[in-house]
Amino acid sequence: MNKKISCLDLQGQHQQVKKEIFEAFEKVYEKTAFSGGPFVEEFENSFSEYIGVKHSIGVSNGTVSLHLAMLVLNIGPGDEVIIPANTFIATAWGVSHAGATPVFVDCDPDTWEIDASKIEAAITPKTKAIIGVHLYGQPYDVDAVREICNKHGIYMVEDAAQAQGARYKGATVGGFGEMACYSYYPGKNLGACGEAGGLTTNNDNHAKHLRSLRNHGCTVRYYHDEIGYNYRMGGLEGASLSVKLKYLEGWNNRRRSIAKRYQTEIKNPKIKMQHKPDWADGIYHLFVVTTDTKDEFVQYLADNNIIAAFHYPVPCHLQKAYQHLGHKPGDFPNSEYLASHCVSLPMYAELSDEEVDQVISVINKY
Numbered sequence: 001m002n003k004k005i006s007c008l009d010l011q012g013q014h015q016q017v018k019k020e021i022f023e024a025f026e027k028v029y030e031k032t033a034f035s036g037g038p039f040v041e042e043f044e045n046s047f048s049e050y051i052g053v054k055h056s057i058g059v060s061n062g063t064v065s066l067h068l069a070m071l072v073l074n075i076g077p078g079d080e081v082i083i084p085a086n087t088f089i090a091t092a093w094g095v096s097h098a099g100a101t102p103v104f105v106d107c108d109p110d111t112w113e114i115d116a117s118k119i120e121a122a123i124t125p126k127t128k129a130i131i132g133v134h135l136y137g138q139p140y141d142v143d144a145v146r147e148i149c150n151k152h153g154i155y156m157v158e159d160a161a162q163a164q165g166a167r168y169k170g171a172t173v174g175g176f177g178e179m180a181c182y183s184y185y186p187g188k189n190l191g192a193c194g195e196a197g198g199l200t201t202n203n204d205n206h207a208k209h210l211r212s213l214r215n216h217g218c219t220v221r222y223y224h225d226e227i228g229y230n231y232r233m234g235g236l237e238g239a240s241l242s243v244k245l246k247y248l249e250g251w252n253n254r255r256r257s258i259a260k261r262y263q264t265e266i267k268n269p270k271i272k273m274q275h276k277p278d279w280a281d282g283i284y285h286l287f288v289v290t291t292d293t294k295d296e297f298v299q300y301l302a303d304n305n306i307i308a309a310f311h312y313p314v315p316c317h318l319q320k321a322y323q324h325l326g327h328k329p330g331d332f333p334n335s336e337y338l339a340s341h342c343v344s345l346p347m348y349a350e351l352s353d354e355e356v357d358q359v360i361s362v363i364n365k366y
């Protein structure tokens, strides 16, 4: 019987870095620097250097990073923000938490990223920003989206939650828009030992404002300039991220080589893959395929000890939480197709060559 292979398994990564992380935790403990503080700052500095931006701001998770991005851009009730219909729901939460309305746009049928050619039809006088999502770790067409933003005088924000280290036309994503938002949820390519998130920006004022908003709206302790939030990153999370950041490029490259093997060695006409434009150098946070026989395929994989997952089974516009927006099936057909046909294959840096062989051979026999 084949060995059981899950879509994601965090054990291997954490065994590899356990000693270093525990040493880092000890330092946090000795300094009792549990909330914000030097270990978060150290991570922020190394992350901004890694991305190639001026500022990195650590916060408590990726969802609040999107909320803060909206607040800093003065987006609120009565405003609209364009996002892809096929993303993890938190992209929409960031907009809704600020009191604004998410406006969905369908994805491209081949790249599965936001379809820039459909954005202008969704722009109204209320549109303030577009949040482009580098979904599954593959960049969206940044130049095409940015051109629309410039033409209409609206902001571009990157949701890079799944894309720490992905490159678009050779440049690392995260410095293209007003701000970029990240999740360091444990399952992400760069994941904390706990909940964490962050933002990057080249804008000094945005950085200053973000640092104040995440810390109760104050720059001087106990003097509150505006209504703020407790969205700080914890010291243990920051310390774990500094350790893991040193490995990120290696882990991303391993994911790239596994993806390359899937792309070239899976030869089954029933399986369709995400189209990768030449300018996209993704980090394969997820490796999603589609098939017309999803349920049967997933059962077949399970029978062969391969446990798949689904990202994401319901597109944002058809979620119950957004039923008040009045969408119906058929509004965004490419996103709906993806939702009902997507299957995520095992993808993480610690997959062995033999496990990759097994996934490929099982799929080719389907």
Ligand SMILES: Cc1ncc(COP(=O)(O)O)c(C=O)c1O
Binding pocket: 061, 062, 063, 064, 087, 088, 090, 091, 133, 159, 161, 162, 182, 183, 184, 185, 196, 197
């Ligand atoms: C595209 C996207 N945006 C935002 C988030 C939100 O991040 P978090 O789970 O850290 O709140 C996630 C992570 O799950 C995500 O995948």
